[in-house]
Amino acid sequence: MSQKFDTDGSASGLTEPVFVFGSNLAGHHDSGNAAVAARFHQAAAGVGRGPTGNAYAIAYRGINGALLSTQAIAKHVQGFRQYAAEHREKRYHIARFGCEKGALQDLEMATLFSGCSRNCVLPGVWQRLISPEHPVRVLIFDPAGQLLNAAWQDLLVRYFESNRPVWEARSVEVVSVGDARNVVAIDKAARRIGVQHRVIAPNAAYYGEQAAVAAEMNAVWYATHFLSITDTDQTAQPTHVRLLSFALRDGVACEDLYLDMF
Structure with a gap:
């Protein structure tokens, strides 16, 4: 039942899909997915x-950092859509943006990319x-197996x-990233659940020494939910902290699973 994440039509390599992100018109890429x-x-x-590079910036804030109007953001999104349609030889992965506090709602932003x-x-x-x-995708973190x-x-x-029943999903997929123990444990559970x-x-060919962290970001981008298998006797691991921070940044629903939960 396991299969690897395929980013660009091949299992691995020097290429990755073009990373599409939200930017300010000044081009200060200091935080979030711009960073x-x-x-x-x-x-x-x-x-x-x-x-530029292997990325595409969509402006949603002005030079001074102020949020652009919805109409202006839609115009910049439309510019990207036209560009992508004219360059079909490339794949584009669109990062979540424009949904931080005081900005737009996820549905508003997502709708701009519909079609x-x-x-x-x-x-x-x-x-x-x-x-x-589309399936619910539950990214599971189980460091202790x-x-x-x-x-x-x-x-x-x-x-x-x-x-x-709450998700009202036609299908569910579990997602894993990280060390072999974590992946093997999740695979066994997935087979049990069906x-x-x-x-x-x-x-690694593309990301080099940062490949593991980049894979964590890709896993969160792909997921709709993040589920931590919690052992109250263990302290939080750096990987867990990173995944949780990525999930919160990207609007992924976060939950813990622990004994005696039900």
């Missing part, structure tokens, strides 16, 4: 809209908003049984 674009995808400083050319892929959260038939244990598997089964399991594999 990710500069760090990993060669987005050029001082360029607030259009393609994009097929070489454009939205974050999992936005895909579900636009098309509820608790899901190798039948009791924890039973707990996960009850978690899915109780949430499926759902598909997608492994987000690092692309």
